[in-house]
Amino acid sequence: MLPGRVATTPAQAREVATELGVPVVVKAQVKTGGRGKAGGVRPAPGPSSAEETARDILGMDIKGHVARSVLVEAAQVVTxxxxxxxxxxxxxxxxxxxxxxxxxxxxxxxxxxxxxxxxxxxxxxxxxxxxxxxxxxxxxxxxxxxxxxxxxxxxxxxxxxxxxxxxxxxxxxxxxxxxxxxxxxxxxxxxxDDNAAFRQPDHEALADKASEDPLEAAAKAKDLNYVKLDGSVGIIGNGA
Known part of the structure; x- marks a missing residue:
């Protein structure tokens, strides 16, 4: 792993880049793949660039997930x-x-x-x-x-x-x-695996409550599986 830290504001991104003292990569922190293709992973040669890049990425919607934080990480030349x-x-x-x-x-x-x-x-x-x-x-x-x-x-x-x-x-x-x-x-x-949550109590701290759909969160609290979909048609699954 490379040195870096999560930032939630452009100013924090600049601060992290300054601390690292090397060119960095600013990465959107969202629970989905394809961040690079969506423009959510970008290089920044210095603190000012890191701040501007973070400003562009924060708030970005990537496949329905809003980037509320970024990882500012030391850049690495690879072969x-x-x-x-x-x-x-x-x-x-x-x-x-x-x-x-x-x-x-x-x-x-x-x-x-x-x-x-x-x-x-x-x-x-x-x-x-x-x-x-x-x-x-x-x-x-x-x-x-x-x-x-x-x-x-x-x-x-x-x-x-x-x-x-x-x-x-x-x-x-x-x-x-x-x-x-x-x-x-x-x-x-x-x-x-949500089915293993009973033996993984530490996983609860990893939940991103801010990005969780309120209806899905309410259903989960009652041990129900609910997935919000686009459109006006609903599906009820009753076992298999």
């Missing part, structure tokens, strides 16, 4: 960008790990047009994934030989996070390589 994710495959009723040497904003396009470039393997929930399996996965995905070891370490650690936190998705995109052979998580996304 390669990879993709790594653990997720619950509901169709196959198992966990899978996905890895690709073609990381970055266009991973969706890679998956659609070059599926062979995205390696998918099942993960036994009891045995998990060890160092040898992780090395094999990284090599099969086409990662350069010089980053196989640090990438394998990142894969094992990501699995530990996925399992420990009862997640249904833990995604790092991009997982980047530096010129000195380090592996850095430049961006990530986590989806937590």
């Amino acid at each position: 390669d960008e990879f993709y790594l994710a653990f997720l619950l495959d509901r169709a196959e009723r198992t966990f899978i790990v996905m890895c690709s040497a073609a990381g970055g904003m266009d991973i969706e396009e890679v998956a659609a047009t070059r599926p062979e470039a995205l390696v998918k393997l099942p993960v036994d929930p009891v045995e998990g994934i060890g160092a040898e399996d992780a090395r094999r996965l990284a090599a099969q995905a086409g990662l350069p030989a010089q980053v196989i070891e640090p990438a394998a370490e990142a894969i094992v650690r990501l699995w530990q996070v996925f399992k420990r936190e009862d997640a249904t998705l833990v995604e790092v995109n991009p997982l980047a390589a530096t010129s000195d052979g380090r592996i850095i998580a430049l961006d990530g996304k986590v989806t937590l």
Whole structure:
């Protein structure tokens, strides 16, 4: 991970950039993907630029999510960008790990047009994934030989996070390589399993109450599942 801090105002973004003393990247903090394509992730060479960039991003609507804060993070020059994710495959009723040497904003396009470039393997929930399996996965995905070891370490650690936190998705995109052979998580996304909330009390503190729909919040308080949709047609699901 890179040094950085969350800011909720342009002035705070300037303050963080000043403290870091290096070029930064300003990232919208919203619970959705595609921030880069939507203009929610932008570089800023200095404090003044960070302030202006934060002013542009704060309040931005990205796929229905309003950016109320930004992460001001030290910029990093990288040589390669990879993709790594653990997720619950509901169709196959198992966990899978996905890895690709073609990381970055266009991973969706890679998956659609070059599926062979995205390696998918099942993960036994009891045995998990060890160092040898992780090395094999990284090599099969086409990662350069010089980053196989640090990438394998990142894969094992990501699995530990996925399992420990009862997640249904833990995604790092991009997982980047530096010129000195380090592996850095430049961006990530986590989806937590609400059904496991009873054994994960710390997750409640992560809830973004400000962006939660009032009706959905009221339903959740009564242990009901309610999803607000556009239009005037409602759906009642009564078991399956």
